[in-house]
Amino acid sequence: MKIIDGISRMQTMVKIIKKEGKSIGFVPTMGYLHDGHASLARSARAHTDVVVMSIFVNPLQFGPSEDFNRYPRDFARDEDIARRAGVDIIFYPKKEEMYPARYCTYVDVEGLASGLCGASRPGHFRGVTTVVAKLFLIVKPDMAYFGQKDAQQAIVIKRMVEDLNMGIDVKILPIVREKDGLAMSSRNVYLSKVERADAAVLYESLKKAGEMIEGGERDPKKVINAMSDMIKTKPSMRVDYISIVEAKTLKEVDAISGEVLAALAVFAGNTRLVDNVILKA
Amino acid sequence: MKIIDGISRMQTMVKIIKKEGKSIGFVPTMGYLHDGHASLARSARAHTDVVVMSIFVNPLQFGPSEDFNRYPRDFARDEDIARRAGVDIIFYPKKEEMYPARYCTYVDVEGLASGLCGASRPGHFRGVTTVVAKLFLIVKPDMAYFGQKDAQQAIVIKRMVEDLNMGIDVKILPIVREKDGLAMSSRNVYLSKVERADAAVLYESLKKAGEMIEGGERDPKKVINAMSDMIKTKPSMRVDYISIVEAKTLKEVDAISGEVLAALAVFAGNTRLVDNVILKA
Numbered sequence: 001m002k003i004i005d006g007i008s009r010m011q012t013m014v015k016i017i018k019k020e021g022k023s024i025g026f027v028p029t030m031g032y033l034h035d036g037h038a039s040l041a042r043s044a045r046a047h048t049d050v051v052v053m054s055i056f057v058n059p060l061q062f063g064p065s066e067d068f069n070r071y072p073r074d075f076a077r078d079e080d081i082a083r084r085a086g087v088d089i090i091f092y093p094k095k096e097e098m099y100p101a102r103y104c105t106y107v108d109v110e111g112l113a114s115g116l117c118g119a120s121r122p123g124h125f126r127g128v129t130t131v132v133a134k135l136f137l138i139v140k141p142d143m144a145y146f147g148q149k150d151a152q153q154a155i156v157i158k159r160m161v162e163d164l165n166m167g168i169d170v171k172i173l174p175i176v177r178e179k180d181g182l183a184m185s186s187r188n189v190y191l192s193k194v195e196r197a198d199a200a201v202l203y204e205s206l207k208k209a210g211e212m213i214e215g216g217e218r219d220p221k222k223v224i225n226a227m228s229d230m231i232k233t234k235p236s237m238r239v240d241y242i243s244i245v246e247a248k249t250l251k252e253v254d255a256i257s258g259e260v261l262a263a264l265a266v267f268a269g270n271t272r273l274v275d276n277v278i279l280k281a
Numbered sequence: 282m283k284i285i286d287g288i289s290r291m292q293t294m295v296k297i298i299k300k301e302g303k304s305i306g307f308v309p310t311m312g313y314l315h316d317g318h319a320s321l322a323r324s325a326r327a328h329t330d331v332v333v334m335s336i337f338v339n340p341l342q343f344g345p346s347e348d349f350n351r352y353p354r355d356f357a358r359d360e361d362i363a364r365r366a367g368v369d370i371i372f373y374p375k376k377e378e379m380y381p382a383r384y385c386t387y388v389d390v391e392g393l394a395s396g397l398c399g400a401s402r403p404g405h406f407r408g409v410t411t412v413v414a415k416l417f418l419i420v421k422p423d424m425a426y427f428g429q430k431d432a433q434q435a436i437v438i439k440r441m442v443e444d445l446n447m448g449i450d451v452k453i454l455p456i457v458r459e460k461d462g463l464a465m466s467s468r469n470v471y472l473s474k475v476e477r478a479d480a481a482v483l484y485e486s487l488k489k490a491g492e493m494i495e496g497g498e499r500d501p502k503k504v505i506n507a508m509s510d511m512i513k514t515k516p517s518m519r520v521d522y523i524s525i526v527e528a529k530t531l532k533e534v535d536a537i538s539g540e541v542l543a544a545l546a547v548f549a550g551n552t553r554l555v556d557n558v559i560l561k562a
Contacts, residue, residue, distance in 0.1 A: 007446060104444065109386045165419045167418070
């Protein structure tokens with residue numbers, strides 16, 4: 001496994017791979033890898049010739065009061081997980097090279113990026129689309145892999161790729177969960193013992209939503225209230241938002257029909273956890 | 282010479298060219314070609330294997346009260362000029378395919394795009410950077426050619442290419458002028474006989490600026506006033522702006538030193554003409 005930290009070295013490597021006629025599968029991450037990331041890399045391994053994983057904690061997608069500085073980092077551990085998942089190249093760019101002082105170009109996906117997490121985290125998706133556009137332009141992948149856990153991010157990136165004619169096949173892979181249902185996340189490491197135990201209620205509440213809709217409930221407010229009541233039984237959890245939206249457009253629905261995304265963000269202390277399920281009415 | 286109007290056909294063609302190991306020189310235009318465009322194509326011809334010219338009147342870079350609908354179009358004439366300049370492929374995308382109804386992704390170069398023409402034409406450069414990003418991602422050129430006439434556009438695009446790690450060598454070629462000095466422009470066709478004759482004053486005023494600076498004048502206000510006075514002698518000309526800015530950053534200067542860009546936009550009736558010179562103090 002190669003480790004590359006310079007943008008121009010990465011670009012040279014990409015030219016060599018392309019010249020050999022090999023396909024590139026790309027897994028962009030912020031590191032502190034867990035089995036969700038590994039599942040993306042394994043899928044890239046199965047479907048493309050060369051698997052590139054980027055590890056870059058992107059300052060542009062963090063708000064001023066968010067956890068950029070304390071975001072967990074452990075490169076030795078990441079390297080080990082990446083190697084075992086079949087990664088060929090870790091691309092590990094430096095912040096100063098990604099965003100030099102004169103940097104001033106941004107990519108915006110309007111509309112899709114404004115609700116849900118976009119409303120709670122202004123500027124977040126601009127940071128995500130900008131860095132992913134840059135990484136895509138450096139790595140030039142044939143296929144790129146993202147997790148369904150960040151459902152809105154996945155939809156926003158798919159839209160960017162289509163709108164800007166990037167010609168990349170974006171794959172969204174299922175959420176990987178802990179035994180009690182908690183979605184795997186690098187941020188889970190922040191949780192206290194009590195918060196960690198209580199956090200299982202997030203997925204419980206999403207399962208509850210599924211049961212209600214399967215049982216015929218079509219009023220999103222009733223489903224959301226039931227989810228909220230369930231989460232409130234855990235005093236360490238504070239709801240940021242719970243939404244039921246059209247799965248493709250992320251528009252709020254008045255009545256549940258077709259494919260919907262039930263999505264939530266919940267604070268445990270300062271730690272913001274997200275989770276979601278796609279449900280069919 | 283091939284003419285391609287579908288995005289996916291163009292992408293397939295690019296894949297074939299790349300597989301053959303050939304370089305691509307790209308000249309994006311809005312058509313109604315003149316010798317300025319031809320000079321870009323000839324340069325691409327001299328330095329790359331395959332010359333692609335796009336012809337696309339990009340609605341996104343026109344304001345609501347601007348000349349999108351009446352912008353001159355003459356494809357047969359363009360085809361002839363392109364062929365003679367050595368173009369291999371004309372890419373002629375359709376508006377509906379470039380911007381389908383659900384389109385919502387935009388590229389912004391902040392700061393550089395706000396002054397000069399950006400101040401007179403809000404949203405113009407967002408339209409330019411977005412369409413050029415799309416065209417670059419479809420055509421995947423090694424080198425791309427733009428004219429110095431749109432000086433701010435050239436600087437904004439170079440910044441976008443660098444910031445987004447597009448890995449394209451952007452060449453800016455000198456302004457091609459009519460015998461009386463008027464910068465060649467597709468929009469010159471709008472001019473009445475009187476306006477056309479009067480329009481020579483634009484370049485005269487830029488030459489005057491050069492003489493004043495060569496003569497030791499360092500106060501931009503004095504230079505701008507002299508230029509303005511000169512243009513005012515032609516009643517068919519109405520100044521939109523005259524600016525003297527740092528050539529690289531486009532920042533206004535208090536005193537002229539180093540390399541500056543003297544740039545102007547002038548209305549002749551509804552027709553907006555631009556011109557500029559780079560001057561060294």
